[in-house]
Amino acid sequence: MSVTADSAPAEPVSAHSVNVDRVLTLQGVSMRFGAFTALENVDVRFEPGLVHAVVGQNGAGKTTFSRVVTGIYTPSEGRVLLGGAPLRAGSVTEARRQGVDMVHQHFSSPPSMTIAETLEFFSSERRSFFSRRGLVREWQRRVDALGFDLDVSRRIRDLSVPERQSVEIVRALSGEARVIIFDEPTASMPAQAVDALLGRIRDLAAEGLTVIVVLHKLSEVFAVADTVTVLNRGIVTLPKTSIAEVTADEVTRHIIGDTGPAGSAPGDVDSGLEGDAVAVAAGDAARRGDAAPAEEARPASGEGVRTAILDVRGLSTVASPSDARLHEVDLVVDPGEIVGVAGVEGNGQLSLVEALVGIRDATGSIELDGVEVSKLGVVERRRHGLRVIPFERNVEGVSSTSAVWENHALGEVLRSPRRLLAVQKLRAAARRRLDAWGVSYRGLDQNAGELSGGNVQRLILARELDDEARLIIAAQPTRGLDVGAIAFVQRSLAELADRGNGVLLISTDLEELKGLADRIVVLRGGRHVAELPPSADLHEIGRAMLGGDGGTDSVAAPSGTETLGAQDA
Amino acid sequence: MRDLKPVLQAAGFVVLAFLLAAVIFQAAGYDIGAIGVGLVDGAIAGPGAFINTVRWALPLAVIGLGVAVCFRAGFFNVGAQGQLYTGAIASTAIALHLPGPAWLVTVAAVVAAVVAGALWSLIAAVLKVYTGADEVLTTLMLNFIGVLVLDYVASGPLKDVKGSGQVASSERVAEDVRLSDAFGASPTLIAITLLLAAAVWIWMARTKGGLTSKLAGRNPVMVRWQGGNPNRMVLSSFAFAGATAGLAGAMHVLGPAGRLVSNFSPDLGFTAVLVALVGLLSVPGVLIAAVFFGGLQAALQYLPVVSDLPRAGLDLIQGVIAVMITLQLRWQFKRRRERAQQAERQPTPAATTTASSEGSSSV
Incomplete structure (x- = not known):
């Protein structure tokens, strides 16, 4: 059986009655954590032999989705069926036994174990006694049979990221998996290894497995997937569609949720969003109200050109497991300015903040209020007016x-x-x-x-x-707060900027960035990929964040705007 | 009072340990009445008993203060025993071999002990800073090395050749160099201990380092984001803990012991860890706990007079206290970790639910 990306239709595969036990179906699945709804009434059916992409922003419910499917979470409502029988939830092991396996975003293998030991440890077969050499021989045979180029006597800690990913895949395959879920498999992978991985994922589907890939880069979705399903704030905004029938722009719009104010989402889940919007508006109003005198004061107080509060040139960091490394990032924050930093989480925001604060080694220059601080420690930078509202309070x-x-x-x-x-x-x-x-x-x-x-x-x-604060780095300052607190924090940042200070606002809430920032800088893969005015529409920001459909941004931008305009009109 | 609960809890552990030990002693057929009387007589009531209690309380307090400083900053330095021994060795070497006026020899011997203890402790600190080695393991292992080094020195370079040869020990330190007589509760030793306690109290409550290390012990990440220097904190905390243990070594050799004996007071450094923990890592707490454990130590020496309870019997009481404190720490740690995991898992919903539940509970 050979399935190619372009021609594969989404539905007819169910005709392959042989593989019915590999069909994974979600029926009316909802997942709630207290008052928060992470997934709302999700209906979707994944057939074998195809690669199914599930995409969405951070907080869209992707992780919850994969945890429900792998049985880590028992859905609050609805059920998950595998081959027509309900999936017994409870644990990863339980799911694995039933043939649902997940290749994790972060690898959980113990670093000191060898590949052979890891595979044996996670294997469902139970051998009580084995020799070290026997273990290596057995697993090497299986790894070779699967066509992986791995020496199973090596230790996990010595492996590169793609190699670790391969170990995870071997582990899943050796467990008789019927359904394999990849959770953001390319997130921590060097660019040159991505193609090989995507090829591997396609091969798995070609062998008749049901493959679900949770992704956030659109270019990868279009490179690997046969179908795409979009989640936004826990709701399926684009039901599973064959990839041939959608464009990157359409998918982007569904991811960002910019499909018109009324139609996008039912009220109960969306109340938070409306609250945000109100709060932003309030903060914005407060800001604009005070802005006039500040505006007048600005040229008067500065002789000629005023120095920027933050002037970052060519900032780069080394790789870290927690976030993308920065590549030659340039960034300027002028007095009285709020500069927003947008980007999908894990694209260098943490690296940027840590490098600016001074707790991560970085190269490049950082000028704070005209003083070069890149060689200074955290305290010295703070003495020069650097202040931080960190990610995790x-x-x-x-x-x-x-x-x-x-x-x-x-x-x-x-x-x-x-x-x-x-x-x-x-x-x-x-x-x-x-x-x-x-x-x-x-x-x-x-x-x-x-x-x-x-x-x-x-x-x-x-x-x-x-x-004495001069530059405030506000990293996700309103995350997890209630509406009143959000408005307060946003107003405070706006007032601070109006007094002539600089604010660098890192947020995944695009409405917040649009409401507060004077300019929006987009980070993708640790690079400064775009700089947009706050008037830019969500679609435009979203495409810069997600990387569009593989074409260059400048080419894609006008067509995207057109499509959006047509839809709105 | 600000927070009475932990104080009551610590006292409760001690009482519980005594009750538990009483049950065990009873079950083993000992006369608990006699043991009780023996404890009270040996620690307080008997002739010279309280002096003996103070004699043991002093080194426990001195070491315990250093341990408390380290633990409070979040570093589990349990190497006091080895640091005590290196301090004792250094002060003996100086006291026996440095020529000059007695007062100068005394001062030099004390300084040498402080430096030696600090350096010994810094081995573990340097390993921690440069290799990330866990300090519990390194300090614990260095204790064994310290025991062997002391054994070697006391039976080799510093051995008293005129002695009987039964016990590996040094010559006696000259009387005018010593800080106390054999009873060990001289005004000098008491003054040193109280001065140290006062200094530690001021440092903890009234200095930048004290506040920073206290917060770093609770949340090192936050302190780092505020500009605290974690490596410097490791080095200075370890050096201080080692210095106090070294000082206790000098107070032992120049004080009640008067000479260096192989494997002297083999539990002192570990009991001091208990003193610091039962004392809730605070200066007044450490002083009170030191007197309490000093009393136990004194009673231990008296008890054979009134009861046939073996020495291990009183070790049992300390052991039970240690186990309970460990369990409690472990429990706290586990709770904290669970909370951290909860926050980590599913950032968005977790943050939302925490925020809302906290919001409803706050007044």
């Missing part, structure tokens, strides 16, 4: 088992050259600032972990947005 932001006042004081204490502390003064300052920022807390000695998410964020704002 309870990890990088506060120590949740320490007192509120200590969390507030640390920033000032570390910046100050004094070694002795005036504790009463620090406590008084904390009380004054926390009250001014509207943090609701019981006492200065209360642990920060007892505060709500919004109050923790206010505590961080109170610490970071002091009078």
Whole structure:
């Protein structure tokens, strides 16, 4: 049986009655975490012999989707059928036994084990006794039979990313898998290895397996998949469609959810989105209201050209397991400006923030308010006015088992050259600032972990947005907050910019970026790939984030706008 | 009081340990009444008992303060025993061989002990900073090396050739170089201990380093983002802990012992870890716990007079306390990790649900 990408129709494959036990069906699947709905009423049927792409933004429900399919999560409603029988949920092992296997985005194999040991460990066959040599011989035979070029006596930690991926695939194949799910398989892979992997994925489908690939790069979707299904905020916005029947622009539009305000999503799930929009509007209004005097003050105070608050040239970092490395990133934040950074998570945002803060080695120049700081440590950079609202407020932001006042004081204490502390003064300052920022807390000695998410964020704002702040790096500053807190944080950032400071806003919420930023910079694969005005439509930003349909951005842009215009009209 | 709960918890552990030990002693057929009387007499009531309690409380407090500083910064340095021994060796070598006025020899011997203990501790710190080696393993292993080095020195280079040869030990330190008599509770030793306690208290509560290391012990990532230097914190915490253990070594040799004996006080460094933990890593707590464990140590020496309970009997009490503290720490750690995992898993929904549940619970 040979199936090619272009000609494969989505449905007729069900005629292959032999493979019916390999059909994976989701019927009305919903997944809720408390009040949050991660998946809403998903109906989809994946046939064998085809590569099915599932795409969506961060938070669209892709990970939840793959966890439901592999049985890690039991759906709140609906069911998952494999070959007509319900899939027993519970654990990965349970799913594996039934023939559903997942190749993970992050590899879970123990680094000190050899490939042979790993494969044996995950194998469903149970041998109680074996010799080391026998193990290597057995698994080498199987790996060779599958056509992989791997020496099974090597240790996991010595393998490259593509090699680790190969181990995962061998593991899945040796377990009699009927359905294989790839969770963002290309995310941490060097570009030159991607083609080989995609070829491998196609081969698996050609052998008659049902292959589901969770992806976010459109070029890869079109390179590998036979069908595409789009998730947006937990809802299937594009039901499974044969790849031949859609264009990259259509898929992008479904991913971003820019299909008209009314039709995109039902109210109960979307209420958060509307809240965001309102909040952005509020922040925006507050900002524009104050903007006029600031605008007038700007040319007056600067003699000639004012120096940029942040001037980054050729910033590059080395590879890291957690995020894409930066390649020669240039970035300027002028006084009074909010520069937004858009991008799919994992495309260099963390690398950028860590390199700017000074906790990740980087090459290139970083000028902060006219001072070259790339060789300075974190404290020195902070003394030059760098402040950060970090990604994870309870990890990088506060120590949740320490007192509120200590969390507030640390920033000032570390910046100050004094070694002795005036504790009463620090406590008084904390009380004054926390009250001014509207943090609701019981006492200065209360642990920060007892505060709500919004109050923790206010505590961080109170610490970071002091009078000496010049550049504020706000990384996902509104993630996980309620509507009121979101509006507050956004207003605070806008006011800060209006006082002539610079703000670098990293967000995956495009509405937020459009509402707040003066310019939007798009990071993809650690590179600065586009710079757009806030008036750019979501579609345009989305295409820059996702990489379009393989063509160059400049060619693709006008046609995309046209399509969108036609749809709206 | 700010937070009474942990204090009660620590006290509860101690009481529980005694009850548990009592049950075991009873079951093993010992007379608990006599053991109880023996404990009280040996630690407080008997003639010279309290002096003996103080004698043991002093080194426990000194080492315990260093351990507390290290633990508070999040580094589980359990190498006090080896650091104590290297300090004792250095101070003996100086006290026996450095010519000069007695006061100068004393000061030099104390300084040498402090430096030697710090350097010994820094081995583990350097390994941690440059190779990421876990400090629990390295400090623990260095203890064994310390024991053997002491054995070698006491039976080799510093051996008292005129001695009986039964015990490997050095010559006696000259009387005018010593800090106390054989009872070991001299004003000098007490003053050194209290001065150290005061200094540690000021450092913990009133300095940049104290605040930074306290927060780093709870959340090192956050401190790093704020500009704390984790490597410097490792080096300075370890050096300080080693210095205090070394100081205790000098206080032992120049104090009650008067000479260096192979494998002296083999539990001191480990008991000091308990002192630091039961004392909740705070200065007043460490002092109180040191007196308590000092009392146990004193009672241990007296107990054979009134009961045939073997030495291991009292070790049992300490052991039970250690096990309970470990369980509690492990439990806290596990809870923290579970929370961290929850936050990590499914960032968006988790963050949303946490935020909403926290929002509803906060007043």
